[in-house]
Amino acid sequence: MAQTFKILVLPGDGIGPEVMAEAVKVLKAFETSGRKFELRQELIGGCSIDATGKTVTDEVKQAALDSDAVLFAAVGGPKWDNQRRGLDGPEGGLLQLRKAMDIYANLRPCSSTSPSVSIAKEFSPFRQDVIEGVDFVVVRENCGGAYFGRKVEEETYAMDEWGYSEAEIQRVTRLSAEVALRHDPPWPVISLDKANVLASSRLWRRVVDKTMATEYPQVKLVHQLADSASLILATNPRSLNGVILADNTFGDMISDQAGSICGTLGVLPSASLNGLPEDKTLKTRPYGLYEPTHGSAPTIAGQNIANPVAMILCVALMFRYSLNMEAEAQRVEDAVRKVLDSGSRTPDLGGKAGTIEVGDAIISAL
Numbered sequence: 001m002a003q004t005f006k007i008l009v010l011p012g013d014g015i016g017p018e019v020m021a022e023a024v025k026v027l028k029a030f031e032t033s034g035r036k037f038e039l040r041q042e043l044i045g046g047c048s049i050d051a052t053g054k055t056v057t058d059e060v061k062q063a064a065l066d067s068d069a070v071l072f073a074a075v076g077g078p079k080w081d082n083q084r085r086g087l088d089g090p091e092g093g094l095l096q097l098r099k100a101m102d103i104y105a106n107l108r109p110c111s112s113t114s115p116s117v118s119i120a121k122e123f124s125p126f127r128q129d130v131i132e133g134v135d136f137v138v139v140r141e142n143c144g145g146a147y148f149g150r151k152v153e154e155e156t157y158a159m160d161e162w163g164y165s166e167a168e169i170q171r172v173t174r175l176s177a178e179v180a181l182r183h184d185p186p187w188p189v190i191s192l193d194k195a196n197v198l199a200s201s202r203l204w205r206r207v208v209d210k211t212m213a214t215e216y217p218q219v220k221l222v223h224q225l226a227d228s229a230s231l232i233l234a235t236n237p238r239s240l241n242g243v244i245l246a247d248n249t250f251g252d253m254i255s256d257q258a259g260s261i262c263g264t265l266g267v268l269p270s271a272s273l274n275g276l277p278e279d280k281t282l283k284t285r286p287y288g289l290y291e292p293t294h295g296s297a298p299t300i301a302g303q304n305i306a307n308p309v310a311m312i313l314c315v316a317l318m319f320r321y322s323l324n325m326e327a328e329a330q331r332v333e334d335a336v337r338k339v340l341d342s343g344s345r346t347p348d349l350g351g352k353a354g355t356i357e358v359g360d361a362i363i364s365a366l
Ligand code: NAI
Pocket: 015, 019, 073, 074, 075, 076, 077, 078, 091, 094, 265, 266, 293, 294, 295, 296, 297, 298, 299, 300, 305, 306, 307, 308, 310, 346, 348
């Protein structure tokens, strides 16, 4: 019997449906007699508000929990900007889904050999000799810390509680170490904090130390102050090669900064996970949501000019982190690299090709 993967497909708004169509084409190209993808497409964001009154329904959240992985494109647009805000707005749908899936780790790869950076020659603000050989992945804690703590918001005073529990730090540390162990020899884990000034960072450092020493002694651990990590990323990014582990706030910053290495939005994928399949401590099935780092780009929607590369690279990440298909993940990345190098590119990358043509070229390259 064929192995069947259940994939929830959430195109969302703006350019979402256009880039998703290309990603689904690429996904389908990997169906064989022994492997099938069962796709279920649902609404999220503005289109869901229009159709159901809710930015995401309970049914869609349940569908996410019942699937092997979720592909998400982008949500939002001016149509809904003044209508709804916060958790009820289009982007609130994504937040609600993240919470339902408890996907506490956000991964963003950054590599000079990945398709995202092969175009760095033209788009990176960095010198080539600085970024050559860069190969790391940022693992950002995504469910805790300052973004989810208690808040005080008064006229002349405001406060965000930046707190972490031992358990929250432990699980994201484990996930980082599991990512490190996927490499041979294992990559180092470089943990960012501000243990010199923040109490939450001191706990962070203690828990990371203990978890790594007791559970992953074979993985090298380095502590790096978050501010100096930012400087190093700009001056000698190769020295951060490995798994960069960071809390929600520092991770947000360092992952956006890492994006500057390739210098353009339309080619950067991300993964949000609640664990890797090989993690023995997981109590549920591993959930994974894969999304490009760009938004819904409403001004270019419907014109067949959106760059589908980031969304297509999400398929590669899904193969890698959720479906145990590393060889296929690399085939997608190789095909994307070939197509970008050949000059078949959308206008954001200086090319003349349309969304569909780039998708077709990637299929041919496969
Ligand atoms: P954006 O990422 O949508 O666009 C920023 C710039 O990059 C624009 O010039 C856009 O045309 C261009 N761009 C983005 N993706 C592209 C692609 N695949 N191909 C070619 N060009 C691309 O961010 P912006 O403009 O801040 O937000 C637009 C809407 O998207 C807003 O409603 C915002 O709330 C929403 N948004 C949604 C996100 C999500 O779904 N996770 C994330 C960020 C923004």
